[in-house]
Amino acid sequence: MPVSPSLLLQQDTEAEVAPFFVDLNKLKDDQLQHLRQTGLIGRDDTSVRLLREKHIEYLSQVWRRSLKQAFVSLDSSRPWILYWCLHSCDLLDGMGKIDETERCRMVSTLEHCWSPIAIVHPPVTRDDDLLYFCNAKEDETSELPAGGFGGGPGQIAHAATTYAAVLSLCILSTNLEYPKSARQAKALLTKVRIPLYRWMISMQTESGGYRMHDDGEVDVRASYTILCCAKLLNLATPQLCQDRVAEYIQSCQTWEGGIAGEPNCEAHGGYAFCGVAAMQMMGKLHLLDLPALTGWLVHRQMSYEGGFSGRSNKLVDGCYSFWQGGATAITSALYASEDKAEDPWLEHQTDDSLNFPLLFDAPMLERYILLCAQDIHGGLRDKPSKPRDFYHSCYNLSGLSVAQHCDSGEKVYGDPKQTRLGRTHPCYNIRVERVHAMLQQQW
Amino acid sequence: MSVMSMMIQVDELSEVFSDLTPIPQDDGPEPVCVIQYPTSFRLAYDYMRAIWKANEMSDRALRLTSLCLKLNPANYTVWQFRRRCLRHLGLDKARIQRDLDMTAVLGGSNPKNYQIWFHRRALLECHENLKDDFLATELEYIAHVFQEDSKNHHAWSHRQWFIKTIDDDDVWKNEIEFGTSSCTKQLIEEDPRNNSAWNHRWMVIHRGGKTPLALEVAKSEADFALDTGATPDPYNESPWRYLVGILREQHKRQPNPMLMREYEQKASNLRQVVTNSGQDPDTCAHLTFARIDLLEMIADKDSLGMDLADEHDTIRKKYWMLRVDQLQQKVSNLKA
Numbered sequence A: 001m002p003v004s005p006s007l008l009l010q011q012d013t014e015a016e017v018a019p020f021f022v023d024l025n026k027l028k029d030d031q032l033q034h035l036r037q038t039g040l041i042g043r044d045d046t047s048v049r050l051l052r053e054k055h056i057e058y059l060s061q062v063w064r065r066s067l068k069q070a071f072v073s074l075d076s077s078r079p080w081i082l083y084w085c086l087h088s089c090d091l092l093d094g095m096g097k098i099d100e101t102e103r104c105r106m107v108s109t110l111e112h113c114w115s116p117i118a119i120v121h122p123p124v125t126r127d128d129d130l131l132y133f134c135n136a137k138e139d140e141t142s143e144l145p146a147g148g149f150g151g152g153p154g155q156i157a158h159a160a161t162t163y164a165a166v167l168s169l170c171i172l173s174t175n176l177e178y179p180k181s182a183r184q185a186k187a188l189l190t191k192v193r194i195p196l197y198r199w200m201i202s203m204q205t206e207s208g209g210y211r212m213h214d215d216g217e218v219d220v221r222a223s224y225t226i227l228c229c230a231k232l233l234n235l236a237t238p239q240l241c242q243d244r245v246a247e248y249i250q251s252c253q254t255w256e257g258g259i260a261g262e263p264n265c266e267a268h269g270g271y272a273f274c275g276v277a278a279m280q281m282m283g284k285l286h287l288l289d290l291p292a293l294t295g296w297l298v299h300r301q302m303s304y305e306g307g308f309s310g311r312s313n314k315l316v317d318g319c320y321s322f323w324q325g326g327a328t329a330i331t332s333a334l335y336a337s338e339d340k341a342e343d344p345w346l347e348h349q350t351d352d353s354l355n356f357p358l359l360f361d362a363p364m365l366e367r368y369i370l371l372c373a374q375d376i377h378g379g380l381r382d383k384p385s386k387p388r389d390f391y392h393s394c395y396n397l398s399g400l401s402v403a404q405h406c407d408s409g410e411k412v413y414g415d416p417k418q419t420r421l422g423r424t425h426p427c428y429n430i431r432v433e434r435v436h437a438m439l440q441q442q443w
Numbered sequence B: 001m002s003v004m005s006m007m008i009q010v011d012e013l014s015e016v017f018s019d020l021t022p023i024p025q026d027d028g029p030e031p032v033c034v035i036q037y038p039t040s041f042r043l044a045y046d047y048m049r050a051i052w053k054a055n056e057m058s059d060r061a062l063r064l065t066s067l068c069l070k071l072n073p074a075n076y077t078v079w080q081f082r083r084r085c086l087r088h089l090g091l092d093k094a095r096i097q098r099d100l101d102m103t104a105v106l107g108g109s110n111p112k113n114y115q116i117w118f119h120r121r122a123l124l125e126c127h128e129n130l131k132d133d134f135l136a137t138e139l140e141y142i143a144h145v146f147q148e149d150s151k152n153h154h155a156w157s158h159r160q161w162f163i164k165t166i167d168d169d170d171v172w173k174n175e176i177e178f179g180t181s182s183c184t185k186q187l188i189e190e191d192p193r194n195n196s197a198w199n200h201r202w203m204v205i206h207r208g209g210k211t212p213l214a215l216e217v218a219k220s221e222a223d224f225a226l227d228t229g230a231t232p233d234p235y236n237e238s239p240w241r242y243l244v245g246i247l248r249e250q251h252k253r254q255p256n257p258m259l260m261r262e263y264e265q266k267a268s269n270l271r272q273v274v275t276n277s278g279q280d281p282d283t284c285a286h287l288t289f290a291r292i293d294l295l296e297m298i299a300d301k302d303s304l305g306m307d308l309a310d311e312h313d314t315i316r317k318k319y320w321m322l323r324v325d326q327l328q329q330k331v332s333n334l335k336a
Helices: A005-020 A029-038 A052-064 A069-074 A078-091 A100-111 A159-173 A179-202 A220-232 A243-251 A269-281 A290-298 A320-335 A362-373 A390-405 A432-440 B010-016 B039-054 B059-071 B076-089 B093-107 B114-125 B130-148 B153-166 B169-176 B184-190 B195-205 B215-230 B237-253 B257-269 B271-276 B285-297 B304-312 B314-335
Strands: A114-121 A142-149
Touching (some): A100 A179, A114 A179, A269 A290, A269 A320, A290 A320, A290 B314, A362 A390, B039 B059, B059 B076, B059 B093, B076 B114, B093 B130, B114 B153, B153 B169, B169 B184, B169 B195, B184 B215, B195 B237, B215 B237, B215 B257, B285 B304, B285 B314, B304 B314
Antiparallel strands (some): A114 A142
16 A cells, blocks of 8 residues: 555655754764854854844845845735734844834835725614714614725735734834834824724624625634734724624534634634634633644644644644644643633733643744754744745744743743743734733723 | 636736726835835736726726736735626626636646635625536536645635535535545545545535434444554544544533443554554554543543653643543542
8 A cells, every 4th residue: 555645745854854953962063163153052052042133134124125026926915024024023022123214114004004995884773882883873874984904005904914914003002112103003003993893893794703804705814813903902892702703713613623714624723723812812712622622732743843733644834833832822721720810921921930831842842943943044934945934934933932931830942041032922922011001002 | 718818918908908097006105015016017006006996897807807816816805806897797607617717727736825715616606506507617626726735725625615505415425435526535545644635524424514423324434434544554643533533423412431432442453553563552642542532531540641641642741641630530520
């Protein structure tokens, strides 16, 4: 019987990754010297380092230079490009290298991605959340301003690009050491807040799922991206979070225990994160089949490579460090033996000790990210045979942050001080202090 | 009408749209994330913006969307506008087929972009008689994509939506049994580690619903998982997870300790297969975890979890220790 193609691919991947798992104590002097030159290990010892400056340099090109022609394939994802690079710099403590002018340009670019529309709103009833429908009338249909952020100027509102834009503006508006851009970012969020709410409500469907855009696909990504924006902007009303919203996500949990994009589809890391984070933000994570979910999540960590794969019998990929690692971190919270906090990552902001174990092997993940995912010229990647890109840089670093900060008492892989990143919130994926600041905002 | 004639060419633009003024993109002053658009890209989209401003939904507008989508197939706004044009011009069977063909060309041999697949779905949703008019061609297209990538997540999702929408007995049956456009048995035999195929099998055998299987069907599926999946390659995770899924579903419907024991025994027997291949069966962590899951359903205390935590599946040590703890609690609660 011929060997399974999947097994062959897995064996190839293990072979590809093996040379990166060098035993640093067994290297010859000239090999060590080479690694020191790249910056992967320090001068004095053999603990592995994060190429901080090189990564920041790579990410900064997005606001310092223009992107080459091939990037036309991301022409409908420009807020994403900004978020991936800005959040990564934030985790690397590199925000100090971005000046006011650059920040104001970022806000302005996002403003030009704002896509306003008029929504025809049916007569308001007593059950509606009147505060947000503001001018909506009781007896008649009214036309109200709504909108969202698109992938670029002139592109219609889209849940994912809205998420990326809102997160970027949250990062900028909470950076008070740069008051001019912080004010501008806050002003933009203030301006769009209510119209955004109206658009988000209009994306909700009968099934409880949300559409990604007008006449667009419905899947679990929309549930997450919309809820995340709503929480950060204090718009998570009962109507936005009604029962059917959670029921839709529940219907996406599969026989494997993981979560799929839509009911009946295959459990997949990206959607698992979206489903888990969305349920957590609604305080309804316990409604999922937890043993099945946990069992599936932990089995996504690859025994040899240490990184995560997206689906059963698929290959390791650095981006799943966050999608799967983050989902596991969130799910781990439900195993706390004492009082379960509504948001344990906000409650334990300054103190690293969470009162529940992180259910995946953090040092093994850190090892994969540091040894296999880093490109020695800056930027991070899926696996060694793949080129670096902004998306993989963001999600490898976000996963590294989760591994470092959500694991109480565990010894970190690599140089603990040198590799330490800012603390990302596993649900929102911006720094916890920024989430805290946003949730304190008066609008 | 050939697919290429549905697309305007770059050098035709200024002539075909001579009555319109192209509108440049407004990024504002000194934007970030600036892309070096090639001239043809810029021109096509400048005219697209002019068409949008004029709110024109015509044949030439449709042909322009084809060009813009060739330049960036992920532009969801252009796709949405394309659908508005199609609806305005009238979506009959012929136009649907032409657009499906165009979409296939734009997508390439292994499309992994949401917009391409959603467009197919949106077109098909407009048509009443999917089974008679589009079943064969659509399944053929999807099977074609599987030849490039048998795990294309979008292709599988599309197939799941399509089959469920048609909801026809013969079609459901064909998805399981050997047929020219069948999926699961053939793909599982070609690659028992194709988890997408296992997922599809689950969906099909349940007819896309959540009702638990009848006991006889469940046993047949459990045997299939063991015989076709686990026996040839016990280290394959997919059939073990499928087996546990099938049995857990039965257990939730009505606890059936005899059934669990029967399959725990069958699982255990496969240890011999591992031994015969020259390996230590304890290293087959998936076999062990399946036994743990089945034994847990009948609250049978075991030491298998600690073995995985300490030796054979150490990357999941914390998880296994949690399981052992929970199981001990469960057992002592029952005894109390």
